[in-house]
Amino acid sequence: MKNDTILGVDLGWVSQLESIGFEWMDENGEKIDPIKAAKDLGANTVRLRVFVEPPVYGFWVKPGKEFKGYQLHGGLVMLGFCDKNCVVEMSRRAKELDMKLMIDFHYSDHFADPMYQDIPEAWKELSQEELVKKVAEHTKEVLSALKAAGITPEYVQVGNEINSGIMHPAGNKAEHPEEMVELLNAGYDAVKEICPDACVIAHVSMGHILERVRDFFDVFFKYNGKTDMIGLSYYPAWFKERHNPKEFMVVLNQIAALYEKPIVLSEIGGFDYEEDETYALLADTLELVNKVNNHALKGMVYWEPETNAAIMPDGYPLGTAKVVGEKKLQYTKVLSAYKDFKEEK
Secondary structure (H helix, E strand, O other): OHHHOEEEEEOOOHHHHHHOOOEEEOOOOOEEOHHHHHHHOOOOEEEEEEOOOOOOOOEEEEOOEEEOOEEEOOEEEEOOOOOHHHHHHHHHHHHHOOOEEEEEEOOOOOOOOOOOOEOOHHHOOOOHHHHHHHHHHHHHHHHHHHHHOOOOOOEEEEOOOOOOEEOEOOEEOOOOHHHHHHHHHHHHHHHHHHOOOOEEEEEEOOOOOHHHHHHHHHHHHHOOOOOOEEEEEEOHHHHOOOOOHHHHHHHHHHHHHHHOOOEEEEEEOOOOOOHHHHHHHHHHHHHHHHOOHHHOEEEEEEEOOOOOHHHOOOOOOOOOEEEEEOOEEEEOOOOHHHHHHHHOO
């Protein structure tokens, strides 16, 4: 079972950080490829996001929003170089290291999540029928470019943290649930046309809260949504909670029983300044791979381990790297939870 476990790293910021001079160092102070460094710590899968027409300079001014009485602050956010061509190049690097690949379609020009499912600028005036075609075309275009480069992803996400739907307002779950599922199914069908053996993932946030997961998947499956696997984000840190593996296992068992689909933690992470605690988060959660009923949990992907809050414009604090010099980074021990898991007898 452990040989098949997804031990992933999302490295969407790597190419942009490299473009402005950042380097990653090994324990001897020698420069190392950040993808190889992650593999050396036990990672076997690379996850890469793809945007439709992202800004060429790789940054987005995220607008502030109010949500249920809370003010969500905006500001400058690094997107990474995540257009089609850059994703093909990063995928090539991962495959040269014999790593598996997960492609994450956001269907937006920037980050998509429960609060920001913004329709691509070039698609805003399209009808529902035209949007369905665009989703299919975009999906096939990116996957065909990968295949032309000799690359076939093992996993493909259709949408990112799609709790509230996709490409609002057209695919807003609350207002247009059938249209939402039609758009997502267009992505699923497009994946299967180009990469029939790829495992397609439908991904939601707040994966440790059963009600939030059901809010989406009950609707999704009611309207005949298609997916091969359920993807969850798991960030106890964002909820100011300590990781509780026993409680999380109960939720995972309930999700597996409800929907009879395998599960992957598409995103997981802990604070970069809590190295021991974040290592424990990964190690404890990986133990659930062998404990969740019917081996439904297939693994996890750490979201952006290659960075540190000190170098990010928004101070993103869930990386697993430390600053060891001017524009020099080094992974902490956190990802070695992957290697330790594989080496357990």
